[in-house]
Amino acid sequence: MWLIYGIISGEIPWSQGLANVIYACSTCGNCIENCRFEKFNDFLVDMIEAARVEAVNSGFCPERQKALLERTINPEKYNPYDEPNSDNEHLKKKYNLPDEAEWVYFIGCTSNYRQKNLRDATLRFLKKANINFTLIDEHCCCSPIIRTGQISPVKDFINYNITQINNTGAKKVITSCAGCYRTLKKDWIKFGADYGFEIYHTVELVKELLDEEKLKFKSEYNKILTYHDPCHIGRHMGLYEVPRDVYKQIPGINFVEMKRNKENAWCCGAGGGVKIGYPDWALEISKERLEEAKETGATVISSVCPFCRTNLQDSNDKFNINLEVIDLIEILDGLDFEITEKS
Amino acid sequence: MDKEKILKDLENIVGKDFVSNKAEDLYIYSQDPGASLPRPVDFVVMPSTVGEIQNLVRSANEHKIPLVPLGGGLTLSGLVIPVKGGIVVDMKRMNKIIEINELSKYALIESGVTSGQLLSHLNENFPNLQPPVPDAPPSATIAGNVLIHGSGYLSQKYGDHGAMINGLEVVLPDGKVCKLGSCAVSKFWFARGPIPDLIGLFISSFGTMGIITKLSIQLFDKPKFREVVFGLLNDPKDIPNILLKITETGLAEDVLLGKQDKPDWMKGYVFVIAYVTGESQEEIDSHIKSFKRVYRKAKARYMKTPDRIRTAYLEKPIFAATAADFRKGGGFEYVGANMPLENIPEAYKRGAEISKKYGIIPTLGSRLIGGTHNIVMFFSYSFNRADPKDMENARNALHETNKLALELGGIPWKAELVGQQLILEKMDPNYKKLYNTIRSTLDPNRIMNPGNWEVNK
Ligand SMILES: Cc1cc2nc3c(=O)[nH]c(=O)nc-3n(C[C@H](O)[C@H](O)[C@H](O)COP(=O)(O)OP(=O)(O)OC[C@H]3O[C@@H](n4cnc5c(N)ncnc54)[C@H](O)[C@@H]3O)c2cc1C
Ligand code: SF4
Ligand code: SF4
Numbered sequence: 104m105w106l107i108y109g110i111i112s113g114e115i116p117w118s119q120g121l122a123n124v125i126y127a128c129s130t131c132g133n134c135i136e137n138c139r140f141e142k143f144n145d146f147l148v149d150m151i152e153a154a155r156v157e158a159v160n161s162g163f164c165p166e167r168q169k170a171l172l173e174r175t176i177n178p179e180k181y182n183p184y185d186e187p188n189s190d191n192e193h194l195k196k197k198y199n200l201p202d203e204a205e206w207v208y209f210i211g212c213t214s215n216y217r218q219k220n221l222r223d224a225t226l227r228f229l230k231k232a233n234i235n236f237t238l239i240d241e242h243c244c245c246s247p248i249i250r251t252g253q254i255s256p257v258k259d260f261i262n263y264n265i266t267q268i269n270n271t272g273a274k275k276v277i278t279s280c281a282g283c284y285r286t287l288k289k290d291w292i293k294f295g296a297d298y299g300f301e302i303y304h305t306v307e308l309v310k311e312l313l314d315e316e317k318l319k320f321k322s323e324y325n326k327i328l329t330y331h332d333p334c335h336i337g338r339h340m341g342l343y344e345v346p347r348d349v350y351k352q353i354p355g356i357n358f359v360e361m362k363r364n365k366e367n368a369w370c371c372g373a374g375g376g377v378k379i380g381y382p383d384w385a386l387e388i389s390k391e392r393l394e395e396a397k398e399t400g401a402t403v404i405s406s407v408c409p410f411c412r413t414n415l416q417d418s419n420d421k422f423n424i425n426l427e428v429i430d431l432i433e434i435l436d437g438l439d440f441e442i443t444e445k446s
Numbered sequence: 447m448d449k450e451k452i453l454k455d456l457e458n459i460v461g462k463d464f465v466s467n468k469a470e471d472l473y474i475y476s477q478d479p480g481a482s483l484p485r486p487v488d489f490v491v492m493p494s495t496v497g498e499i500q501n502l503v504r505s506a507n508e509h510k511i512p513l514v515p516l517g518g519g520l521t522l523s524g525l526v527i528p529v530k531g532g533i534v535v536d537m538k539r540m541n542k543i544i545e546i547n548e549l550s551k552y553a554l555i556e557s558g559v560t561s562g563q564l565l566s567h568l569n570e571n572f573p574n575l576q577p578p579v580p581d582a583p584p585s586a587t588i589a590g591n592v593l594i595h596g597s598g599y600l601s602q603k604y605g606d607h608g609a610m611i612n613g614l615e616v617v618l619p620d621g622k623v624c625k626l627g628s629c630a631v632s633k634f635w636f637a638r639g640p641i642p643d644l645i646g647l648f649i650s651s652f653g654t655m656g657i658i659t660k661l662s663i664q665l666f667d668k669p670k671f672r673e674v675v676f677g678l679l680n681d682p683k684d685i686p687n688i689l690l691k692i693t694e695t696g697l698a699e700d701v702l703l704g705k706q707d708k709p710d711w712m713k714g715y716v717f718v719i720a721y722v723t724g725e726s727q728e729e730i731d732s733h734i735k736s737f738k739r740v741y742r743k744a745k746a747r748y749m750k751t752p753d754r755i756r757t758a759y760l761e762k763p764i765f766a767a768t769a770a771d772f773r774k775g776g777g778f779e780y781v782g783a784n785m786p787l788e789n790i791p792e793a794y795k796r797g798a799e800i801s802k803k804y805g806i807i808p809t810l811g812s813r814l815i816g817g818t819h820n821i822v823m824f825f826s827y828s829f830n831r832a833d834p835k836d837m838e839n840a841r842n843a844l845h846e847t848n849k850l851a852l853e854l855g856g857i858p859w860k861a862e863l864v865g866q867q868l869i870l871e872k873m874d875p876n877y878k879k880l881y882n883t884i885r886s887t888l889d890p891n892r893i894m895n896p897g898n899w900e901v902n903k
Binding site for chain 2: 105106108109112114115116118120121124139
């Protein structure tokens with residue numbers, strides 16, 4: 104904050120080093136929780152993101168972050184992962200999805216290009232749950248470029264995605280990614296979007312099905328599991344109990360909490376452009392989380408975000424921590440369950 | 447000064463990742479959250495071992511460059527902003543809690559351990575013990591606090607935090623490591639003596655005598671119950687009487703006074719804020735009864751505490767920063783002055799006058815240190831950091847308050863540079879001479895935080 108003040112007051116000029124400090128924040132939001140100054144604390148992450156916009160405008164956006172933008176706006180890609188854009192038609196065919204539906208599953212770039220297992224598990228789950236859904240030819244939700252202050256194309260992307268969603272007639276959009284969830288629900292509104300559909304995370308749908316007694320587990324998951332709160336679902340959106348409720352209802356599960364959880368959860372280290380900008384550091388941050396998970400006696404660390412999953416897995420592999428890293432939806436995909444329409 | 451060569455040396459000592467001379471890093475270390483003007487810094491280093499610190503000291507002697515030890519940097523009085531440039535030695539990486547001794551009741555810690563860290567370590571692992579911590583933000587280090595005669599909610603009962611030091615390990619200005627206290631003789635860091643007591647040399651000398659690397663600090667039993675009892679006094683003249691009456695009972699843990707015009711509910715009174723502790727609720731209730739009686743006899747009105755206020759005051763340590771920044775300008779500094787009880791009423795009166803003169807809302811307070819042996823008086827001034835004029839105004843108010851404290855027989859605590867000079871002006875010449883002789887003997891090259899406590903010949 105002092106540095107940001109120094110920039111605003113002109114006491115310190117932009118430099119690459121300064122930009123690196125401003126970009127080293129994973130936007131985890133822990134400072135918001137721990138800062139004792141009400142009204143001020145709400146805006147801590149916003150201030151960091153605003154400083155990043157300044158960095159971009161002043162020509163000091165770090166190179167790796169710049170590449171993120173270039174790939175995202177590339178008309179062949181529209182995603183930060185440098186993959187050719189998937190219009191998702193093959194998935195629609197494979198899963199026999201209609202053009203118009205009640206729900207749209209917004210897959211998100213990380214699931215679609217890096218965590219396909221998570222994507223497929225979600226697709227299978229939605230099918231099994233008899234959800235009337237479809238997919239769109241989605242372009243990036245813009246989380247990475249918003250978080251890194253590169254906001255010029257954001258409105259176009261939002262408009263495009265909203266139009267695609269509206270074309271399906273859907274009234275609900277579901278995502279399996281914490282980043283997409285926050286972005287669609289919070290940032291799109293901030294950027295002036297006015298959409299008529301509701302935003303769900305898959306974990307909220309699962310919870311609803313369980314609450315309505317429509318989902319009944321038929322097999323057990325006999326493992327000691329701890330839950331990692333993704334920052335963008337936890338601190339950013341306040342969803343702490345919903346995922347816990349779902350895990351705890353899985354038969355056989357031994358659910359344990361890490362020392363730092365919920366509001367005080369330690370970040371996986373991937374967010375805010377840190378994984379791309381400072382990959383080694385992102386893994387160090389994850390290592391601390393994994394070690395904390397180990398301390399609980401858990402053999403499984405699970406989350407509800409493909410981005411957390413990626414970084415936790417990478418760190419687990421790099422530092423030989425020997426935990427199983429898995430998303431909730433992948434666990435559900437491996438279990439037998441029955442969907443009934445409650446009478 | 448060959449800065450290239452110094453940088454190389456520092457990199458060799460602490461590793462490339464832990465030394466910086468980059469503008470963005472130096473910017474942070476060139477200022478503190480108080481009203482002092484920024485001053486230039488040449489390097490910042492973050493050592494992690496005693497050996498590294500020894501090498502830093504040797505290197506600083508070779509290059510004749512100042513070293514300024516820094517803990518949390520939260521004194522507010524510019525004590526960790528170098529006066530003559532040089533190297534800030536940020537101790538945060540030396541953050542190991544080495545031992546908690548439950549029998550002799552002490553914590554042996556490295557000097558980068560923060561008050562929040564020690565507090566949560568004890569809460570988790572030794573819930574019956576509590577450490578002496580200030581009401582500062584939790585990133586304040588225990589070392590930085592005890593080394594400035596800090597105080598906190600245990601001070602009324604047990605004295606200032608400097609007095610709670612059992613032992614120190616210090617890297618002297620020539621690079622030698624020296625142990626002080628019982629640890630100089632015994633493997634237990636349990637007491638300060640009975641040997642010539644040199645620990646005092648390192649307290650309130652603001653890093654001019656060496657760099658502390660380890661310390662042993664006393665721990666105390668945690669009571670099961672604690673309650674806060676508020677009283678309202680109309681006239682500051684009655685302060686000495688009520689404080690004597692309260693301490694006579696022997697029942698108070700912490701005793702604070704407050705007189706401030708904001709928040710609104712505090713205006714017009716001297717608040718007496720006393721804490722009672724006990725092993726049961728009955729015990730607490732009986733103490734509260736005693737206090738009601740004391741208050742009545744001492745012309746104070748007992749005030750039933752609204753829950754919101756009670757909760758805030760029962761948090762230990764109190765989160766003082768929220769009260770300090772009620773103006774929301776992000777700037778706050780206070781003159782803390784150790785004062786004799788007899789002049790406290792006058793301090794309240796004249797302190798408020800100074801505040802008004804400088805257009806700042808009067809915010810005054812005090813805490814008892816060891817009964818009525820010593821009262822720390824707080825004259826607080828908040829300001830808008832974004833407004834240099836407002837900051838200068840606060841500096842002027844602080845300066846005038848330092849003078850007032852000295853005039854009333856008190857001594858400004860953790861005094862900033864000008865305050866130090868005011869104290870030195872009044873100091874016994876032979877005290878100054880002794881101090882200076884010791885300092886020059888230990889540190890002939892004056893590498894340790896020069897500019898502080900500078901005795902002008
Ligand atoms: C809101 C607020 C409330 C406060 N309330 C209180 C309170 O209730 N009681 C109280 O006592 N104080 C209080 N303070 C003052 C101050 O913050 C604390 O005393 C704090 O503990 C100082 O610790 P620090 O780590 O910040 O020290 P620093 O500012 O880093 O250092 C203090 C001094 O010690 C020296 N030093 C630090 N580490 C070493 C070392 N290893 N070797 C040699 N010298 C060293 C430094 O050079 C400096 O001169 C408050 C401050 C704030 C901002
Ligand atoms: S990394 Fe998290 S705690 Fe740190 S500044 Fe960023 S949002 Fe705040
Ligand atoms: S409490 Fe808030 S304002 Fe203070 S240092 Fe922490 S984050 Fe910053």
